[in-house]
Amino acid sequence: xxxxxxxxxxxxxxxxxxxxxxYAIVSEAAFYRRVSSGLESMFWARFVQPTRIHTExxxxxxxxxxxxxxxxxxxYDQAAPLVxxxxxxxxxxxxxxxxxxxxxLRPEKPLERAQEIVERNPERYAELTRLLQSNTEFxxxxxxxxxxxxMLRRLNGKPRGAARVIKxxxxxxxxxxxxxxxxxxxxxxxxxxxxxxxxxPILSSPIIAWRLYRAGGFR
Numbered sequence: 001x002x003x004x005x006x007x008x009x010x011x012x013x014x015x016x017x018x019x020x021x022x023y024a025i026v027s028e029a030a031f032y033r034r035v036s037s038g039l040e041s042m043f044w045a046r047f048v049q050p051t052r053i054h055t056e057x058x059x060x061x062x063x064x065x066x067x068x069x070x071x072x073x074x075x076y077d078q079a080a081p082l083v084x085x086x087x088x089x090x091x092x093x094x095x096x097x098x099x100x101x102x103x104x105l106r107p108e109k110p111l112e113r114a115q116e117i118v119e120r121n122p123e124r125y126a127e128l129t130r131l132l133q134s135n136t137e138f139x140x141x142x143x144x145x146x147x148x149x150x151m152l153r154r155l156n157g158k159p160r161g162a163a164r165v166i167k168x169x170x171x172x173x174x175x176x177x178x179x180x181x182x183x184x185x186x187x188x189x190x191x192x193x194x195x196x197x198x199x200x201p202i203l204s205s206p207i208i209a210w211r212l213y214r215a216g217g218f219r
Contacts, residue, residue, distance in 0.1 A: 002160065003030045006168045008178050022178065032063070036070035040160070041078070041153055044071040045100035048093065048128075050121055076132040081146035085137065089129035090118045099150045103157030105165070107187040107218045165209070166202060176201050176208075189217035 004024035011019050026034075034043035047068055055061050079096025097114035106113070118125050138146075165179075176198055184190045191211050197204035212218060 002164050002167055003027065003034070005171055006164070007171060020178070020181075032067050036067050037074050039149070039153060040157065041075075041096075041100040041103055042157070044074050045097055047071045048075045048097075049117060050124065072128055073132060076128070078146070078149065080133070081138045081143045082150075089126040089133075090122060092129060092133075093118050093125045099153070103150075103153040103161075105158065105161040105218050107183045107189075162209075166205060183212055183217040187217050189215045191215065191217075 004026040006022060006024050009021050009023070013019055031043075034040065035047050036044065038044070048071060051068060053061055053064050055064070075096055076092060079092050079099070082095040082099065083091045094111070094114045097117055098110040101108065101110035101113055176193065180191065180193070189212060191208070193204070193208060197208060
């Protein structure tokens with residue numbers, strides 16, 4: 001109901017450094033459906049970013065490439081009305097990613113994070129714009145409908161994001177420490193939690209979330 005399933009693994013290397021990895025598992029059916037279309041932007045906005053494919057199946061590789069391409073088309077269609085005529089080739093991607101971040105519970109500032117992502121790969125997004133843009137002018141009605149869609153995504157996405165956090169607490173080993181570290185690294189906000197909160201992450205999550213929100217840990 002709420003893909004993906006998010007998990008976490010942490011080990012220490014020979015020098016005692018902590019090596020951390022968060023990974024997500026999603027069914028093929030959900031991946032193909034959610035990356036290529038749909039109201040919720042979390043999947044298709046994430047996969048317009050550079051993606052590396054590892055598979056021994058040529059057939060699956062082609063299907064994944066096709067799905068990622070459809071996701072780029074869908075993203076552009078949903079974001080293009082947000083920018084005015086004459087905008088730069090990167091503006092659709094920046095505005096679309098920023099809007100997508102606003103639909104989630106994120107510690108980063110949406111616009112700054114979106115600019116950072118696009119500025120890492122300017123040639124990629126310029127080429128995507130060249131392939132996808134058209135000379136069609138959007139009417140005021142089309143632009144307004146686009147903004148309404150993104151408003152609906154925010155209304156839908158924030159509660160789903162909160163539900164995913166609760167779900168992750170059931171499947172995510174050391175998840176509380178991971179979340180606190182991620183918030184600290186992105187926002188600089190750090191709070192201390194006690195042993196009871198670590199033993200009961202679901203019961204304590206509303207209190208911890210409120211403390212982080214009040215401290216400016218996420219928006």
